[in-house]
Amino acid sequence: MKIALLLACLLFPLAALAQDRDFSVSAPAALVDTGVLRHILPRFSLKHGVRITLVEDDGDVQFGAVGTPVFSGLDTLWHISHSDAAGPELFINWLLSDIGRRTINGFKVGDTALFSTDIAVKVVVAKPTFDGDPIAGERLALLHCGRCHVINDSNRMKGMGQTPSFALMRTFEDWQNRFATFYVLNPHPSFTQVKDITPPFSANLPPAIVPVEITQNELEAILAYVATIPPADLGAPLQNQ
Incomplete structure (x- = not known):
């Protein structure tokens, strides 16, 4: 009994820490329907012991046109924005890591890879303008x-x-x-x-x-x-x- 109580006390902080890192994810239907999130999210959850809930709107992590560019596909450059909480921070760092990139690149429908992390962000340099004639x-x-x-x-x-x-x-x-x-x-x-x-x-x-x-x-x-x-x-x- 004492051993069981001791183990419970030792494991409780770990469980509390995992719950503190749990977060939600939202994304446009076009991205969700491909199945890529069902491919990515469980792999991250298994690796880090974090529970992720997929919601329709206003997730702690949001895929769309704003934020950090992470991969391209469906004729779109997908960005990710997130809160400053521990879970979302951990997730974005994982997505940008080598293993996260390999996970994204490894998603296929049939034999076709739909998404690629090989992206180049175009920097638009403004040309100087002059008022003179x-x-x-x-x-x-x-x-x-x-x-x-x-x-x-x-x-x-x-x-x-x-x-x-x-x-x-x-x-x-x-x-x-x-x-x-x-x-x-x-x-x-x-x-x-x-x-x-x-x-x-x-x-x-x-x-x-x-x-x-x-x-x-x-x-x-x-x-x-x-x-x-x-x-x-x-x-x-x-x-x-």
Whole structure:
């Protein structure tokens, strides 16, 4: 009798812990009807001793279009969202583990695997937008920058040999920042004035060449034009033999 009571006392915390991790799962009917959840859930429950209840709506774990992407199938990328409770946290970690992925990939109807964990999440990179007028920007670039840089084919033979062309600079990852702040990058501060932005030239250090004087709006127009220039094709990188 004493041994039985002792075992009961020892097992009670484990039973209570298992109950604390029990949770519910909900998913769209299209996913439930495939049988994939009846394939996945019992395997997790057996492994971790957690009871899972499949409900129609508002489960502690929800499959759908929101949350962490876990697998694809039925022309859908399935995501999972969950509460912060211990059971759901354990379940999502298991789904993303190697054994969870193998369980999902192993589900078949006949000889056909309906779902795959081999997913690639597409990252959409927003392209920068500019408020300036690119047509005016081309004219301003030729006027102010064309003395040193090749802007386009119209001044192809007029740039200075040591200065990069606009098309070449468009290959730089930070091209937008370089053009937007060119007036602080050497040698430009010595001969460039941007109205209401740059300080006036020192009286004892006048510019050695005719200064470039533009406004912020004109700079934005130049930026808008530069954004339309295709980056120069520099060919494939050299390979070490």
